[in-house]
Amino acid sequence: MSDRNPQTTPPSIRIARARHDLRNPLGEIIGFAEILEEEAGEPGQVPIRSAFAAMRSEARTLLDRLEATLSDHRLRDDPAAVAGLIADFRETTARIREKVGETARACTAMPGRPFLDDLARVDAAAARLGGLAPSLLAGLHDGEGSGHGEATVESRPDGGGAEEPAGGAAVQVGRGLPSAAVPAGALILVVDDNEPNRALLARRLVRGGHTIAHAADGEEALALLHAQAFDLVLLDVLMPKMTGHQVLSVMKADPALRHIPVIMITGLDDVDSLIGCIQSGAEDYLTKPFDPILLNARIGASLERKRLRDSEQDLLRQVRLAQEQSESLLLNILPRTIANRLKAGESTIVDTFPEVTVLFADLAGFTQLSACISGADLVRLLDELFTTFDLLAQRQGLEKIKTIGDAYMVVGGLPVPRADHARAVAELALDMVAAVRKQFSGGPHPVSIRIGISSGPVVAGVIGRHKFSYDLWGDTVNTASRMESYGEPDAIQISADTHRILAADYEFIRRDLTQVKGKGDLTAWILTGRRG
Numbered sequence: 001m002s003d004r005n006p007q008t009t010p011p012s013i014r015i016a017r018a019r020h021d022l023r024n025p026l027g028e029i030i031g032f033a034e035i036l037e038e039e040a041g042e043p044g045q046v047p048i049r050s051a052f053a054a055m056r057s058e059a060r061t062l063l064d065r066l067e068a069t070l071s072d073h074r075l076r077d078d079p080a081a082v083a084g085l086i087a088d089f090r091e092t093t094a095r096i097r098e099k100v101g102e103t104a105r106a107c108t109a110m111p112g113r114p115f116l117d118d119l120a121r122v123d124a125a126a127a128r129l130g131g132l133a134p135s136l137l138a139g140l141h142d143g144e145g146s147g148h149g150e151a152t153v154e155s156r157p158d159g160g161g162a163e164e165p166a167g168g169a170a171v172q173v174g175r176g177l178p179s180a181a182v183p184a185g186a187l188i189l190v191v192d193d194n195e196p197n198r199a200l201l202a203r204r205l206v207r208g209g210h211t212i213a214h215a216a217d218g219e220e221a222l223a224l225l226h227a228q229a230f231d232l233v234l235l236d237v238l239m240p241k242m243t244g245h246q247v248l249s250v251m252k253a254d255p256a257l258r259h260i261p262v263i264m265i266t267g268l269d270d271v272d273s274l275i276g277c278i279q280s281g282a283e284d285y286l287t288k289p290f291d292p293i294l295l296n297a298r299i300g301a302s303l304e305r306k307r308l309r310d311s312e313q314d315l316l317r318q319v320r321l322a323q324e325q326s327e328s329l330l331l332n333i334l335p336r337t338i339a340n341r342l343k344a345g346e347s348t349i350v351d352t353f354p355e356v357t358v359l360f361a362d363l364a365g366f367t368q369l370s371a372c373i374s375g376a377d378l379v380r381l382l383d384e385l386f387t388t389f390d391l392l393a394q395r396q397g398l399e400k401i402k403t404i405g406d407a408y409m410v411v412g413g414l415p416v417p418r419a420d421h422a423r424a425v426a427e428l429a430l431d432m433v434a435a436v437r438k439q440f441s442g443g444p445h446p447v448s449i450r451i452g453i454s455s456g457p458v459v460a461g462v463i464g465r466h467k468f469s470y471d472l473w474g475d476t477v478n479t480a481s482r483m484e485s486y487g488e489p490d491a492i493q494i495s496a497d498t499h500r501i502l503a504a505d506y507e508f509i510r511r512d513l514t515q516v517k518g519k520g521d522l523t524a525w526i527l528t529g530r531r532g
Contacts, residue, residue, distance in 0.1 A: 014140055015071070016268055019267070020268045022132060023063070023267040024196075025132070026059050026125075026129060027290070028122070029126060030059045030060055032200060032203075033056035036115055037052040040052060044110075048106055051099055051102070051106075061092070062089065069081045070140075086134050089137070090134070093130035093133075096122070103119060104119050121196060187210070188211070188213075188231060188232045189225065190202055190212060191218065191244070192214070192216070193240055197236070204292055208296055213228070217241045218241055222251075225260070226256070230260055231306060233251075234299075235264055244264055244266075248262055248277060258281070259313075262281070263285060263286060263298060267288040286298060334470045335399050335415045342462065352457065353460060354457045356414050356417075357498060358409070358410075358411050358476055358480040359410045360452045360481050360483070361408040361449055361451045361484065362408075362450050362484055363406040363407075364490075369447055382406060388439075396427055398425065399412070401472060402469070408432075411458075414460055422502055426453070426494075430527070436490075437490075450487040452485070453483060454479035454495035454497060454498055456475065456479070458474040458476050459472070459473045478519075479497075480495070482516050491526050493524050493526055494508075494526075496522075496524070496525070506528075507527075507529050507530070508526060508527055509528060511523075511525065
């Protein structure tokens with residue numbers, strides 16, 4: 001926290017800050033003492049378990065005394081209360097440190113020397129608390145000495161140097177809970193500028209089966225959030241560089257981070273600040289020192305809500321995928337404009353087009369080939385060839401109508417009319433002949449293609465209710481079919497109506513047909529290539 005000027009800072013703010021700064025070390029003592037009490041479960045550890053309980057009780061009583069004393073009306077009505085509170089802090093922290101020393105000596109004599117690391121944390125917190133309390137509390141009474149510093153532990157209770165876990169990495173499991181015993185759980189990021197607070201939270205969460213990473217400030221937290229997928233963030237409100245409010249705002253403005261639930265953690269009892277965090281998107285909040293049962297309950301609730309949100313998003317993704325697959329399937333059956341009309345609610349779709357060009361194609365020699373190869377090879381050959389035809393038709397902007405066996409039907413000029421429908425179909429026909437020659441050249445069984453084309457009016461529409469089919473009807477369709485069936489292998493035969501449209505741009509050979517089924521005698525033309 002930044003330097004403070006007691007002459008300009010309102011008393012209520014100075015009281016809140018003093019509570020915040022004193023709650024931190026009190027919370028550390030209470031939290032680590034609770035953990036020690038829980039871990040001292042062996043029959044021979046009953047005396048030291050009682051010592052841990054006594055430390056916790058002393059710190060809890062001091063916290064209650066702090067809460068009862070630090071209020072505007074109490075300080076105004078009873079100025080002497082501050083002096084009494086300062087004395088309580090001196091006496092209580094001295095008793096806690098004395099109890100820590102006695103217990104540490106007992107632990108040093110035990111096999112494995114258990115609990116010493118956490119006892120060092122309790123001692124460090126008590127030492128820091130004893131140094132902070134007089135200056136912070138006296139400053140409330142006389143307006144001086146309201147700056148705060150961090151007292152440091154010079155030695156561990158067992159005589160060794162104090163050790164502090166490195167920040168910005170996954171927390172290691174402490175003594176009493178081997179890493180092999182920790183089950184897999186949520187990945188949680190703890191963000192707090194106070195290392196003992198991070199360590200205490202990490203110990204609690206690891207005991208709950210979670211994996212923990214921690215950050216000492218908001219910038220480090222955001223870097224970790226962009227590098228790894230976290231399930232939950234525990235975010236301190238008051239931090240240097242960036243406050244918890246600012247980190248929360250950045251997260252909620254980032255589409256990649258906004259879905260991660262955030263629980264705000266603060267030593268302030270500023271209700272308006274906490275409400276602001278919730279309104280900004282925080283999932284919940286906890287006040288220091290936190291109750292372990294409440295901590296687990298709120299973390300569990302937040303993770304469950306995230307699980308439900310993730311499940312909902314997964315279902316939505318599945319629905320979108322199914323819709324896309326359904327859309328793709330529908331567009332393989334129907335033209336896009338027709339599919340859109342069906343989705344819009346049209347039950348009967350029938351359209352008349354005055355001028356289109358229809359193409360029929362059939363493979364000559366394919367029946368003989370099918371008798372000589374396996375069914376799988378036959379389907380593979382057709383799939384490769386018709387896929388090529390589909391790509392060629394898409395390139396010309398034409399609409400494939402259907403395939404029947406080894407026959408292929410396509411049309412130009414619908415469902416969206418276009419002036420160059422005949423030319424586009426002629427270009428497709430030339431490309432199809434070239435594709436068949438390429439695929440079957442040099443094979444043991446010759447296969448060629450017959451193509452028939454005719455231009456004129458048609459009726460187009462959708463038939464069927466459960467299995468849709470978009471089809472064409474009219475004399476133009478029949479004539480195109482006859483052009484194909486009366487055609488020659490490796491040739492494109494067109495009707496007189498199509499010839500009139502294309503005569504200026506392509507080369508043709510006239511061909512007279514007699515006794516065409518349903519048509520009588522007809523004049524047809526063989527398209528041989530482009531002019532020039």
